[in-house]
Amino acid sequence: MRGALIGCGFFAQNHLNAWRDMRAEGIELVAVCDIDPVKAKAAADTFGVPRHYTDPQTLFESEQLDFVDIATRMETHHDLVCLAVRHGVRTIVQKPFASDWQQCVSMVETARAARVPLAVHENFRFQAPMQAVREVLASGAIGAPTWGRFAFRTGFDVYKTQPYFHQDKKLAILDVGIHVLDLARVFLGEVRHLSCETQQRNPRNVGEDTATMLLRHTSGAVSLVECTYEARQIPDSFPQTLVTIEGETGSIKVHEDFRMVVTSGNEVSERSIGSPLLPWTQAPWHVAQESVLLTQRAIIAAWRAGREAETSGADNLNTYALVDAAYAAAESGRAVAPEVWR
Ligand code: NAD
Ligand code: 89Y
Structure with missing residues (x-):
């Protein structure tokens, strides 16, 4: 599956590491995007992602994607999710789902009407x-x-x-x-x-x-x-x-x-019942970091099986x-x- 990550800030580094770990499972991150060009380029260079963008619209127009992973902050989620859904791209979005209830409902209804799977990265x-x-x-x-x-x-x-x-x-x-x-x-x-x-x-x-x-x-x-x-x-x-x-x-x-x-x-x-340390995780964050990988795996596995993600x-x-x-x-x-x- 070909994916892209939008938002290359603090917590997205864990997503990038986890997607890299999932290469062996048939996942390829083909592009990253951040409005901050320095962060977009750094993520692409560090994680060997072929292309980087600063504009999400250009990303969707230029790439053939099976999924997008949105790791920006909540104020941007509604617009970015609706953009992804308009392009028919399966979407994962970080918590909090949005800034208010109406936006959350709007994303769910928009994705449902378009029959595009939508999952929230609820990792705990x-x-x-x-x-x-x-x-x-x-x-x-x-x-x-x-x-x-x-x-x-x-x-x-x-x-x-x-x-x-x-x-x-x-x-x-x-x-x-x-x-x-x-x-x-x-x-x-x-x-x-x-x-x-x-x-x-x-x-x-x-x-x-x-x-x-x-x-x-x-x-x-x-x-x-x-x-x-x-x-x-x-x-x-x-x-x-x-x-x-x-x-x-x-x-x-x-x-x-x-x-x-x-x-x-x-x-x-x-x-x-602790989490093992992975090459890219450090105490005390490691339980949270490893859960990013486990969450991404659970969402992709559900989609591959034709199911809605547990955290839809x-x-x-x-x-x-x-x-x-x-x-x-x-x-x-x-x-x-x-x-x-x-
Ligand atoms: P951050 O500010 O460090 O990163 C956000 C990035 O998004 C920035 O690099 C910013 O330039 C970029 N961005 C903003 N608008 C954009 C747009 N329209 N298009 C592309 N890029 C855009 O924030 P963070 O601390 O990484 O948090 C991001 C999200 O992750 C938040 O919703 C936060 O609650 C969540 N988070 C989740 C966990 C967890 O355990 N699930 C932990 C920490 C943070
Ligand atoms: O923002 C928080 C979250 O969602 O998980 C851990 C965190 O980063 C700090 O408590």
Whole structure:
């Protein structure tokens, strides 16, 4: 499959490495594009990509593509996704899907009308530790899950590589809470309503840098979803999500040191569920970096099998609706039911 990457900034370096790893799986990145000519050329030179562009329109007019991977920031997603769909090119787009719900719905409906597959690069559920949790749940070892706590709490200097965080009016929930809310859906199912308290603890931030959310799932399960960029703790667990899930007959706990402890009836078992280091990944980022490769593989495998990706645009609407509900709940001081598409 011939692909192109749009947006060659900070996080796209992981996409570039992962696409390079997938050459052996029949993937060829034939072009990259960034409005910044220096970044476009650097990406092409470093990763051996034959052509680079500074204008997405020219990219689509000049290349025969099987897919495009959009790794720009959310303000550009709607226009770029619609451009890709108009050219009939299967599209992957980074999270957050867009800046608002209407744009998210518009992309899903535009892609659906054109019968062009659309996937969101929602990678936390593909992290090796989270896949291990999914396997235990699917095995039935803890019975039906009834309670959960999903916590992304860090003081790691994320501002160094993503300085725009300081200016984001919506920060913790839209940037990283979105991943943790997605995990809550994956582990405990869809959500009936949620409440939320936000805090802005770092005076340099315009938006909330801490959120504490309480969810009632449609199954009856209850969960706590937490995210903060302002926790002071040694060791720091960045970029891990710590998980506790209690079920009818047992529980799952994922600890800071990547230890997963599973209680199943009277039996307790423990195993290490960390990600391996790849030639291009470094601690502490490696779990997040490897998940980029796992996400890209999952999306391509689904498309090759003629299926929608697990993280299709339509699926991501349910995660995005939780983000919107969290902001509305924080503002109103009341529990809010998430928007449902159709
Ligand atoms: P960045 O600002 O470093 O990179 C964005 C790049 O897009 C820049 O190089 C910019 O010049 C380019 N660009 C902007 N508009 C463009 C356009 N119209 N056409 C082509 N190129 C354009 O941002 P980043 O930190 O790499 O974040 C990018 C996205 O990745 C964000 O949506 C962010 O939330 C997401 N992200 C995801 C994860 C994850 O784990 N899934 C982690 C970090 C960032
Ligand atoms: O922006 C965030 C994300 O999506 O994953 C990790 C991150 O880069 C920093 O928390």
